[in-house]
Amino acid sequence: MELLKRNIAKHIQLSSGEIEQFCNCFHFKEVRKKDFLLKEGEICRFEAFVIKGCFKVYHLDMKGVEHILNFAIEDWWIGDIESFTTQTPARLCIEALEDSEIYFIGKKDKEALYEQLPKVEKLFRIMGQKNCVALQRRMLDNISKAADERYIDFLTRYPEIAPRLTNLQIAAYLGISHEFLSKIRRKIVKKK
Amino acid sequence: MELLKRNIAKHIQLSSGEIEQFCNCFHFKEVRKKDFLLKEGEICRFEAFVIKGCFKVYHLDMKGVEHILNFAIEDWWIGDIESFTTQTPARLCIEALEDSEIYFIGKKDKEALYEQLPKVEKLFRIMGQKNCVALQRRMLDNISKAADERYIDFLTRYPEIAPRLTNLQIAAYLGISHEFLSKIRRKIVKKK
DNA sequence: CGTCTATTTGAATGTACTCAAAAGCGGTGG
DNA sequence: CCACCGCTTTTGAGTACATTCAAATAGACG
Numbered sequence: 049m050e051l052l053k054r055n056i057a058k059h060i061q062l063s064s065g066e067i068e069q070f071c072n073c074f075h076f077k078e079v080r081k082k083d084f085l086l087k088e089g090e091i092c093r094f095e096a097f098v099i100k101g102c103f104k105v106y107h108l109d110m111k112g113v114e115h116i117l118n119f120a121i122e123d124w125w126i127g128d129i130e131s132f133t134t135q136t137p138a139r140l141c142i143e144a145l146e147d148s149e150i151y152f153i154g155k156k157d158k159e160a161l162y163e164q165l166p167k168v169e170k171l172f173r174i175m176g177q178k179n180c181v182a183l184q185r186r187m188l189d190n191i192s193k194a195a196d197e198r199y200i201d202f203l204t205r206y207p208e209i210a211p212r213l214t215n216l217q218i219a220a221y222l223g224i225s226h227e228f229l230s231k232i233r234r235k236i237v238k239k240k
Numbered sequence: 241m242e243l244l245k246r247n248i249a250k251h252i253q254l255s256s257g258e259i260e261q262f263c264n265c266f267h268f269k270e271v272r273k274k275d276f277l278l279k280e281g282e283i284c285r286f287e288a289f290v291i292k293g294c295f296k297v298y299h300l301d302m303k304g305v306e307h308i309l310n311f312a313i314e315d316w317w318i319g320d321i322e323s324f325t326t327q328t329p330a331r332l333c334i335e336a337l338e339d340s341e342i343y344f345i346g347k348k349d350k351e352a353l354y355e356q357l358p359k360v361e362k363l364f365r366i367m368g369q370k371n372c373v374a375l376q377r378r379m380l381d382n383i384s385k386a387a388d389e390r391y392i393d394f395l396t397r398y399p400e401i402a403p404r405l406t407n408l409q410i411a412a413y414l415g416i417s418h419e420f421l422s423k424i425r426r427k428i429v430k431k432k
Numbered sequence: 433c434g435t436c437t438a439t440t441t442g443a444a445t446g447t448a449c450t451c452a453a454a455a456g457c458g459g460t461g462g
Numbered sequence: 463c464c465a466c467c468g469c470t471t472t473t474g475a476g477t478a479c480a481t482t483c484a485a486a487t488a489g490a491c492g
Contacts, residue, residue, distance in 0.1 A: 195447080
């Protein structure tokens with residue numbers, strides 16, 4: 049639980065009693081590579097904190113093409129906010145890209161936490177704000193930059209994630225075809 | 241204050257005393273068309289609720305080209321979350337597209353509200369979550385759909401905003417040139 | 433009326449996609 | 463240890479999507 053405790057300590061201060069109460073609501077789970085935490089159409093019954101491994105959160109369009117919303121590695125949170133908060137069928141899939149380990153919390157436990165510890169409201173308010181800021185930045189990048197620049201930005205912004213991904217996955221995240229990504233990479237190599 | 245009261249009532253329940261306490265932290269302001277609520281480089285000292293009018297939130301890239309992050313009309317909130325929460329220089333501009341009216345709250349008043357009314361934490365947590373969901377959906381649309389489909393989606397999703405905007409502004413929101421938007425519109429008209 | 437801005441149009445160019453095929457790479461079983 | 467399989471990556475040709483630039487047209491407003 050150390051990693052989780054350090055993660056929340058970045059945002060709020062809790063007494064040791066509160067920390068225990070918080071951590072007690074979480075459960076450990078191992079997830080094998082290629083296993084799903086969530087499939088489209090299911091209701092998302094958890095929010096999870098990644099201890100080890102790597103996940104992709106994605107959507108399949110009508111043609112069956114995969115579009116990746118984000119990745120998550122150690123010390124990141126994942127879930128389908130929309131499906132979790134409204135308990136409606138998910139439009140997103142969450143799949144492990146490596147053998148992974150998570151702590152997860154269920155809907156009722158999270159609601160109980162909100163009731164018992166007002167600081168948890170603050171914690172998730174702050175995390176939500178940071179998520180918004182990151183999404184806004186990516187949105188602006190996406191409408192204002194060409195694919196080659198977005199690729200380089202991704203490599204430099206997430207140096208710990210990028211090496212663990214295939215180009216197929218990076219292309220699905222950037223919103224370009226993997227063939228075109230390959231051509232971008234060739235151009236970059238030639239320049240150096 | 242009626243519009244604001246109804247807006248927050250969608251998310252949380254407050255006693256009439258709490259509502260007054262909440263509303264007392266907000267100040268009224270008129271903003272003329274083409275006036276700025278925030279300019280790049282300034283520190284964002286407010287979060288605002290739009291009572292009347294229309295705003296654009298945008299970023300100018302290195303070439304001076306405008307990229308619109310979002311619009312806001314009556315019953316919407318605006319601000320630069322990043323600049324406001326960290327009190328650092330803004331990368332975004334906020335400009336009125338019509339003569340408008342807002343209620344705004346300052347940083348200290350908002351922090352005091354968080355202290356005094358825990359439900360306000362919940363309020364902004366929920367609003368942040370909804371914002372995230374909307375941004376995620378737009379992000380997926382952007383990496384998975386062609387420009388013509390994104391344009392039609394925008395018109396149908398925001399029927400109350402789109403008619404008040406120029407095609408120049410819509411193009412800057414969709415991330416395409418206004419000439420190309422014009423050609424998309426021609427194609428759509430021909431089909432009918 | 434004149435001015436300023438928005439919109440449309442066309443030609444030329446550049447960016448990105450599709451499809452098909454080949455090459456590389458890692459793991460697994462014989 | 464090698465042969466084979468599945469998956470990733472690269473490559474090229476042809477096509478579609480989107481931009482740039484320049485110019486003409488249309489609207490809005492003082």
